[in-house]
Amino acid sequence: MAREATRPNGGKQSRIQTENRALIMQAALDVFSTDGYRGATVDRIAERAGMSKTNLLYYYPSKEEIYRSAIEQTVEAWLDPFDAIDPDGDPIEELRRYITVKLKMSDENPEASRLFANEVQRGAPLVGEFLSTRLKALVDEKVAVIRTWIDEGRLAPVDPYHLIFTIWATTQHYADFEVQVQAILGKQAKKPGFSEQVAHAVLSILLNGIRPR
Amino acid sequence: MAREATRPNGGKQSRIQTENRALIMQAALDVFSTDGYRGATVDRIAERAGMSKTNLLYYYPSKEEIYRSAIEQTVEAWLDPFDAIDPDGDPIEELRRYITVKLKMSDENPEASRLFANEVQRGAPLVGEFLSTRLKALVDEKVAVIRTWIDEGRLAPVDPYHLIFTIWATTQHYADFEVQVQAILGKQAKKPGFSEQVAHAVLSILLNGIRPR
DNA sequence: TCTAAATTTGACCAGCTAGTCAAGAATTTT
DNA sequence: AAAATTCTTGACTAGCTGGTCAAATTTAGA
Numbered sequence: 001m002a003r004e005a006t007r008p009n010g011g012k013q014s015r016i017q018t019e020n021r022a023l024i025m026q027a028a029l030d031v032f033s034t035d036g037y038r039g040a041t042v043d044r045i046a047e048r049a050g051m052s053k054t055n056l057l058y059y060y061p062s063k064e065e066i067y068r069s070a071i072e073q074t075v076e077a078w079l080d081p082f083d084a085i086d087p088d089g090d091p092i093e094e095l096r097r098y099i100t101v102k103l104k105m106s107d108e109n110p111e112a113s114r115l116f117a118n119e120v121q122r123g124a125p126l127v128g129e130f131l132s133t134r135l136k137a138l139v140d141e142k143v144a145v146i147r148t149w150i151d152e153g154r155l156a157p158v159d160p161y162h163l164i165f166t167i168w169a170t171t172q173h174y175a176d177f178e179v180q181v182q183a184i185l186g187k188q189a190k191k192p193g194f195s196e197q198v199a200h201a202v203l204s205i206l207l208n209g210i211r212p213r
Numbered sequence: 214m215a216r217e218a219t220r221p222n223g224g225k226q227s228r229i230q231t232e233n234r235a236l237i238m239q240a241a242l243d244v245f246s247t248d249g250y251r252g253a254t255v256d257r258i259a260e261r262a263g264m265s266k267t268n269l270l271y272y273y274p275s276k277e278e279i280y281r282s283a284i285e286q287t288v289e290a291w292l293d294p295f296d297a298i299d300p301d302g303d304p305i306e307e308l309r310r311y312i313t314v315k316l317k318m319s320d321e322n323p324e325a326s327r328l329f330a331n332e333v334q335r336g337a338p339l340v341g342e343f344l345s346t347r348l349k350a351l352v353d354e355k356v357a358v359i360r361t362w363i364d365e366g367r368l369a370p371v372d373p374y375h376l377i378f379t380i381w382a383t384t385q386h387y388a389d390f391e392v393q394v395q396a397i398l399g400k401q402a403k404k405p406g407f408s409e410q411v412a413h414a415v416l417s418i419l420l421n422g423i424r425p426r
Numbered sequence: 427t428c429t430a431a432a433t434t435t436g437a438c439c440a441g442c443t444a445g446t447c448a449a450g451a452a453t454t455t456t
Numbered sequence: 457a458a459a460a461t462t463c464t465t466g467a468c469t470a471g472c473t474g475g476t477c478a479a480a481t482t483t484a485g486a
Contacts, residue, residue: 016453016463034335038252042444053444055464063444092424114334117389121327122247124392131396139397156423161398162414163423169386170379176330176389177381179337183344184352185374201375209422210369210376211305229433229483255474266474268434276474 020059023049028070033114037067037122071119071126074112077105079135085142091149092207099167099206100199106175107195113175139164170202233272236262241283246327250280250335284332284339287325290318292348298355304362305420312380312419313412319388320408326388352377383415 013021027049031040042063046053060066081101085094106113119127139161146160174181182189226234240262244253255276259266273279294314298307319326332340352374359373387394395402 014454014462020463036249036252036331039249040251041442043442052465054446054466057445058463061445095423117330117334118249120390120393121330124396128392128396131393135393136397136399153425156417156421156425158418158423159410159414162411163418165386165390165394166383166415166418169382169390173378173382177333177378179341180333180344180348181378183337183341184349186349197372198375201372202379204369205371205376205379205422206418207422207424208369209418209420210308210371211420212366212369227432227484233433254472256472265435267436267476270475271433274475 017059020049020051020055023051024056024059024066025070025073028066029074029111029115032067032070033111033118036118040067042066068126070115074116075127075130077109077112078116079138081105082142083138085145087145087148091146091155095167096203096207099171099203102167102171103174103195103199103202106171106173107198110175110178113172117172117176166206170206174198230272233262233264233268236264237269237272237279238283238286241279242287242324242328245280245283246324246331249331253280255279281339283328287329288340288343290322290325291329292351294318295355296351298358300358300361304359304367308380309416309420312384312416315380315384316387316408316412316415319384319386320411323388323391326385330385330389379419383419387411 024045027045028040030048031045035041035044040063042056043053045066046056049056056066060069081098085098116127119125120131124131142164143160146155146163149155150157150160188194237258240258241253243261244258248254248257253276255269256266258279259269262269269279273282294311298311329340332338333344337344355377356373359368359376362368363370363373401407
C-alpha cells in the first residue's frame with residue numbers, strides 16, 4: 001500500500017524516482033527484448049539497472065507492470081511517425097520520410113523494436129486489443145489516403161495494406177535481425193555511414209522495384 | 214547413458230520412437246516459438262505433446278537438445294529454396310519463385326519462422342556461427358549471381374545484400390507478425406485465397422516499386 | 427507364449443522465480 | 457538539528473524449473 005501508489009506530492013516524481021525509473025526502463029527494454037516476457041527475470045533486470053531486486057520492486061509493483069510500462073512507451077513512439085504521414089504532402093516524399101524515420105528508429109533503438117516484435121510473436125497478449133482497435137483504425141485511415149494517391153495516379157496501383165506491411169517489415173528487419181545482418185555483412189554494418197546506405201538501398205527497392213528499367 | 218544414445222538396431226527408429234519424436238518436435242516448435250528458449254518449459258512441451266515430462270526426456274536428453282533439434286530442422290528447410298536460386302534462370306522469374314516459396318513457407322509453417330526469428334533476436338547463441346559462416350558464404354554466392362544479372366541489365370541496379378534482406382523481411386513478416394496482420398485485416402486474412410493475394414501484392418511492390426508508371 | 431528390450435511414469439531433488447517483510451540508511455522538510 | 461519521509465536492502469517464502477531414479481507397464485521377437 002505505502003508502495004508507489006501513494007504520492008504525497010501531487011503526482012510529481014522526485015529526482016531519485018525519475019532517475020531510477022529511467023534506469024529500470026532501459027534495463028527492462030534490454031532484458032525483455034532478448035529473453036522475452038516469460039524468459040526475463042526481475043533479478044536480471046535489477047542487476048542490469050544496477051540496483052537490488054527489492055528496490056526495483058519498490059518502483060514497479062510487479063514484473064508484469066514493468067513489462068506493460070516498457071511496451072506502452074514503445075508503442076507510443078511507434079505511432080507518431082506513422083500518424084505524421086500527411087495526406088496533403090507528396091506521396092513519394094511522405095513515404096520516403098516515413099521509411100527513413102523508421103529505419104532511424106531501428107538503428108537507434110533496436111531493443112524497442114525487438115520488444116514489440118516479441119510481444120506480437122507471443123500472440124500479443126498485451127497489445128492484442130490495441131492492434132485491432134486503435135492501430136487498425138489508424139491503418140485504415142492511412143490506407144484511405146494511399147488509395148486516394150493511387151486514384152490520382154501519384155502512386156503505383158499497389159495494395160495499400162500490403163504496402164504498409166512491406167514498409168514495416170523491411171524497416172524493422174534491421175533491428176529485429178540485427179545479428180543476422182551483421183553476421184552477413186561483417187564489419188561494414190558497423191561503419192558510420194551504414195544507416196544511410198541501408199536507407200538508400202531500401203528506398204531504391206521499394207520506390208523503383210527491381211525490374212530493369 | 215542407456216538413454217537414447219544406445220541404438221541396438223543400427224540407428225533405425227522404432228515406430229513408437231518415430232511417432233513420439235515427431236510429436237515432440239511439433240510441440241517444441243509451438244512452445245519455443247511463442248515463449249522463446251528461456252521462457253519455454255519442458256513441462257509445457259510435454260503437455261502439448263501429450264506425454265509425461267519424464268517420457269519426453271527419454272527421447273531428448275535435455276531442453277537444450279530439444280531446442281537444438283528444432284532449430285536445425287528449421288534452418289535446413291530455410292536454406293533449400295535459397296540455394297535453389299538458379300544463376301542460369303531468368304532473374305525476375307527466379308526471384309519471383311523464391312519469394313513465392315518463402316511466402317508459402319510462412320503461411321504453412323509460421324511457427325518455424327517465429328522460432329528462427331526468436332533465436333536471432335536473442336542474439337543467435339546457437340546459430341550465430343552458422344550465420345557468419347555457412348549462411349554468409351551462401352549469401353555471398355547469390356549476391357555474385359545478382360550482381361551478374363544487374364551487370365547484364367536484366368535487373369535494376371539495387372544493392373544485392375539489401376535486396377535479399379528485403380525479401381527475407383517481407384516474406385517472414387507474414388509469419389512473425391501474423392497476429393498483427395490478422396488484427397488489421399480482420400477475417401479476410403483467414404480466407405482461402407489470402408496467401409495468393411499476399412504473394413501478388415508483395416511481388417507487385419518488390420518487382421515494380423511504388424513510383425507511378 | 428514367454429522373455430528381453432523398449433517405453434512410460436510417479437516420486438523426488440536442488441536451484442531458481444516472483445514477491446513480501448521488517449528494519450536500516452539517506453534525503454528532504456521543518 | 458530533529459523529525460518525517462523516501463529510499464534501499466538482506467532474509468525469507470511458496471511455487472516452479474530442469475533433470476534423475478527406480479520401478480512398473482507395454483511391445484516385439486523367438
